[in-house]
Amino acid sequence: MQIVATELRPGYIIVHNGQLHRVLSVVHITPGNWRGMVQCKLRNLKSGNQLEHRFRSEDRVEKATLDTHEMQYLYSDNSGHHFMNMETYEQITLSDEVLGDALSYLLPDTVVTVDFYEGNPVSVELPNTVVLTVVETEPPLKGATAAGGSKPAKLETGLVVQVPMFVETGTKIVVDTRTGEYVSRA
The missing domain is CATH 2.30.30.30 (SH3 type barrels.)
Incomplete structure (x- = not known):
């Protein structure tokens, strides 16, 4: 068009x-x-x-005229990343190139929108925010408040984000997928 x-x-x-x-x-x-x-x-x-x-x-x-489908992320293995169409239950495998940065935000059962051009998947659209668990960060400082600076935290997907000083290992946090920034505790 x-x-x-x-x-x-x-x-x-x-x-x-x-x-x-x-x-x-x-x-x-x-x-x-x-x-x-x-x-x-x-x-x-x-x-x-x-x-x-x-x-x-x-x-x-x-x-470009695109077909969009709601797809649920299932799992990853050596052959790629497996998704299931929420309407037809058909499964497809997407490569790292198609997913790009989206890999850092994907957990099993996450629902994403996949754009198809002439039957081939070309891009993945994530929800605006996702909830991820902190697996590694420095211990919280006593008396730390939200305004007291930030520290790096490694999340369950391997993504590293800056979080407030009061966030502990094991805390579930909300991350903005558009900017890759900490939003709040979940």
Whole structure:
């Protein structure tokens, strides 16, 4: 489906130079008496590389038509990461490349949205927050408060986040999957 460059929005997946790219940010530029432009940050879904591209306002862009399915994460092994379609119960295996950073937030039974382009999985969308358990951190300081600084904590998935000083090993915490930051105790 062709759209005008001024209709681009963050989150759209477009075909640019023959490859799929996710639009990360869009800035409309109208310099004085020149023609308007649309400056976009794009991420190549295959390689993961980011690039910036400037479209003219009148340029037409190919918006990829995606099928999205709710999938439940089951487990990982040497052949990949196994997911089950919540509607058809069909199981698929996704590679590290498709999952990318999402691996750091996945626990068994986590439900994610998987985008398919021409029958192939191209990206995974996580819930905005996930609850993970702290498996390793320094002991809490006596009298530590929320405003008293932070320390690194290793979570059950291997992800390391900065947490307040009062968080102990074994505590369940809420982590924002978009920023990778501590939100609160669960």
